[in-house]
Amino acid sequence: MSKHDNLVKKVNNNICNTYGRYPVSISKAKGARLYDLDGNEYIDLLSGISVANLGHCREDLAKVMAEQSQKLVQVSNLFYQEEQAELAEKLLKTSDAGKVFFCNSGAEANEAAIKLARRYMRKVKNKEAYEIITLQGSFHGRTLATLTATGQDGLIKEGFGPLPEGFKSVPAGDIEAMRNAISDKTAAIMVEMIQGEGGIRPLAPEYVTVLAALAKEKDVLLIADEVQSGLCRSGKWWAFQHYGITPDIFTSAKSLANGLPMGAMFATDTVATGFEPGSHATTFGGGALVSKVASKVVDIMNDEKIAERAAKLGEQFKKEAAELITRHPDKVETVRGLGLMLGIQLKIDGSSIFAALRDKGFILNLTKGTILRLLPPLTIDFEDLRTFLKTLDGILSEN
Ligand SMILES: Cc1ncc(COP(=O)(O)O)c(C=O)c1O
Structure with a gap:
């Protein structure tokens, strides 16, 4: 054998x-x-x-990993850690976002985005808005909420019901379908600027411009899922930067620590007020080891x-x-x-x-x-x- x-x-x-x-x-x-x-x-x-x-x-990342592994690996978010703060500062310089929440995967980053959008609507805007509208053909992850958000049927959803309420998807590129889908219960529109699992399909620039304007007009949040397209993959730090728009929330994971598991959710300062201590958390998110490696990743992406x-x-x-x-x-x-x-x-x-x-x-x-x-x-x-x-x-x- x-x-x-x-x-x-x-x-x-x-x-x-x-x-x-x-x-x-x-x-x-x-x-x-x-x-x-x-x-x-x-x-x-x-x-x-x-x-x-x-x-x-x-070798440069292996060196950082080896050195940090002998200094501090993980102590939980009950403590302040320099490595995490340094990474946050570096990452926030890549966009207009004001705050970041660290987690461990793309699905977790999207889960955080969905939770933040809902909580921001209820606690900050005093609006009973919870619905998340996504695009058909999208992929947002495998947790119960993110697989429900995913605009595809089949094995990803089969046998896992009851699925969480408050999700619907509309055809990508059809602005009237999106307009019709938005109601006073809508908290956010969540899209991948370039659908990855869906077959590498960049959204049309005209569509994204109107979509961003529609989100503003209807007072709903715009979430960009940059889990696959982010971190320089698309030729810019974030794919939404090709479109000249600023999402209220965006998510990242995959190559953040170039192979160590890490995710991140970014939000404007205002939207980030939807969270407060105790409302959302993770044991591993932003641990010292992964943060130190991710810091080096950001440096290399900028320097090179x-x-x-x-x-x-x-x-x-x-x-x-x-x-x-x-x-x-x-x-x-x-x-x-x-x-x-x-x-x-x-x-x-x-x-x-x-x-x-x-x-x-x-x-x-x-x-x-x-x-x-x-x-x-x-x-x-x-x-x-x-x-x-x-x-x-x-x-x-x-x-
Ligand atoms: C656009 C997008 N969102 C979310 C995810 C889920 O990320 P993870 O597998 O890290 O949970 C993926 C994974 O392929 C993805 O491509």
């Missing part, structure tokens, strides 16, 4: 069966490379689903101009990938995305193409059966992306 087969057996025997895993066992990683148990090398075009935005196992890099590489990729549409008009529909959040929409089922790419050493994701989703480390060499395009071109020619 191979090392891989042995591991599959162990995992299947002992771990809850919730994932459709790729037939690959990863044993180590460096930069934009993954290595399996048998020593095969892969070009990583997924970054652990937009987590290792700065690449895997960096990672957002600009992602923007440049993304534009070049789309330019070169357009060749695929010309060369394979019956198979490739479009290439879309912002920065290094990229989707290649196929006209055919993508399973065999996806498997062939993996066999040739490329790790990426296939969404909705027809969209090749690329979320490479933002530090990747363009040559790796070019090699991917060349390989994909070869596979499309053979199929």
Whole structure:
């Protein structure tokens, strides 16, 4: 039995069966490379689903992690900690938000956003408004509230009822549907500026402008879910910055500590008054170790101009990938995305193409059966992306 087969057996025997895993066992990683148990090398075009935005196992981050692990790791939020305060200051400089709440994942950040929106409406605005309107095709997480907010049906919701009340979703891009859905019970509209799990679908700029104006007109909050699109991935610190709007709340997680679990919810100073001591909390959120690592992540993103890099590489990729549409008009529909959040929409089922790419050493994701989703480390060499395009071109020619 191979090392891989042995591991599959162990995992299947002992771990809850919730994932459709790729037939690959990863044993180590460096930069934009993954290595399996048998020593095969892969070009990583997924970054652990937009987590290792700065690449895997960096020495500068490992050093910070090692040093901090000997000083202070975690003591809970019953105490003040310099590491957390320093991170908050750095992160708040990246947008107009006034306050941050630290947690441990994207779902938790969105859960905090939903709770804050509801509590702000009731406690600060004295309004019995609790409804959250999201977009169809969205993905907001797997807690009961965030899976209910998610604008998709299927396994994500099946069998988990009764689901929390006060959520509805409307078609993305349809401003009249949104206008009709808003009532005096609406607390917030929550959207991903670029739907990730939904297939790398950036919202149209005109739609977002009108959506932000509508939220103001109706006095409801606008929440941006930046869990996948944030932290320089889209070519700006936050994807909403492409649209010239300022959300009342936005959320982040994934690459905040480049691989250690961390989430964050940002709000304006006014909206943040919806929380008070005892109203919301988490044991681990903003612990010293993850905060120190995240601080270094923010420094590197600023110092190495990672957002600009992602923007440049993304534009070049789309330019070169357009060749695929010309060369394979019956198979490739479009290439879309912002920065290094990229989707290649196929006209055919993508399973065999996806498997062939993996066999040739490329790790990426296939969404909705027809969209090749690329979320490479933002530090990747363009040559790796070019090699991917060349390989994909070869596979499309053979199929
Ligand atoms: C846009 C978005 N929101 C929320 C989540 C949930 O994040 P987590 O898996 O860290 O709970 C994800 C995860 O993929 C996501 O892409």
